[in-house]
Amino acid sequence: MTSEIEKTKVLIIGSGPAGYTAAIYASRAGLSPILYTGAQPGGQLTITTDVENYPGYPDGIMGPEMMEDFRKQAERFGTQVRYGMATAVDFSGHPHKVIIDDQITIHADTVIISTGASAKWLGIESEERLNGKGVSACAVCDGFFFKGQDVAIVGAGDTACEEASYLSNICTKVYMIVRRDEMRASQIMQNRVMKNPKIEILWNTETVEILGEDEVTGVTVKNNVTNLTQVLKISGFFVAIGHEPNTGIFKGIIDMDETGYILTVPGSTRTNIEGVFASGDAQDHIYRQAVTAAGTGCMAALDAERYLASKELS
Structure with missing residues (x-):
């Protein structure tokens, strides 16, 4: 039973490279995003030791440290990073409704899904x-x-x-x-x-x-x-026995492939629900790299910003 309602222009669900990059772009655009970290703050990189293939770190960096850098950069521009997990969604109307930890209902003009995937x-x-x-x-x-x-x-x-x-x-x-x-x-x-x-x-x-x-x-x-x-x-x-996208709460609402990866319009991060965007490993079962996840996080924030501008909601 929810007891609190809050409003935001941009809600980001998930805190890996995709979620944090979306937060950086959205906050720099003055959209004051709220990001909920999910069950694994920082995503899969928090269980990775040395990361040597991400541009900008010539000596490599530990996965948890890298995600801490991402978080600090997002917060620097005004993102509210909160610990909590989306437990239900209602995308049947506007604004979109996302319930956090069965207690807080967020009314969001746009939602960026960056919930990632978990290795089996x-x-x-x-x-x-x-x-x-x-x-x-x-x-x-x-x-x-x-x-x-x-x-x-x-x-x-x-x-x-x-x-x-x-x-x-x-x-x-x-x-x-x-x-x-x-x-x-x-x-x-x-x-x-x-x-x-x-x-x-x-x-x-x-x-x-x-x-x-x-x-x-x-x-x-x-x-x-x-x-x-x-x-x-x-x-x-x-x-290498597969990955499982963390998209369970969106089943029956967001279009997915047979394995649960969210389908987006080619060349964009748009889903079948207007104002809802997907980035990172939740919609990418091919590359699954930190740098590609970050790239789609950037795309999702830009798509959200353009959507808000088109609706004069920014």
Whole structure:
């Protein structure tokens, strides 16, 4: 039951690179945005250690520190950054209504959705303990740190094949752990990894435990047919079993693809609801990089500003 109503020109839901960049642009435009951080303030980068592929940081930067910089920059221009989570929305009329923590109702002329996506994990203790210490869900982000080393990747889809191929250009050896005796990936992607001499596919194989105390030193795997286990000596372990967009509260309201990613009008961040825009990994299942998320956050703020001007609401 909500007990408080508040009004704003721009409400931003989510606080990763997309949300904070949208906030920077919207606040510089004098729109006084309110941003709610969501369940994971700073997004996926807060569980990332070294970020070396974001422009402007020649020596790299820790993920949490980078997100703190984004937050400070947004606040510097007047963004109200608040801790809280959107729990329900009503986009049936204007202004749009968003309920925060089942207590506060925000009436917003425009809404920017930047709720991101969450990597799917295997769910084993050692995976969580060594996350950021050799365990990663993004080969493109973290593969460079394992240059010239042996690594393993779990997955059987196009993304897993693509990331295995990417790792093979950097690493000495790539073990590809596939749970069944076939892949879900397209045939062309399967052919690519099967023909790659640096990739060894382990069929019918599951991860038992990732080894290491402060960093990954190996992984124990089991063959589901023979029940035999073996230890692979590796220094990097990549999970590529998919991502899940954090878009549940918008289902049935915002147009999405079959996996829950928000659909936007090509060349823009506009959704099927007038005055509602989507940016970052909530609508991008292809690139999923901090720099591309930030770019769409900028786009969303500009789209919102133009929408408000067209309606003379700014």
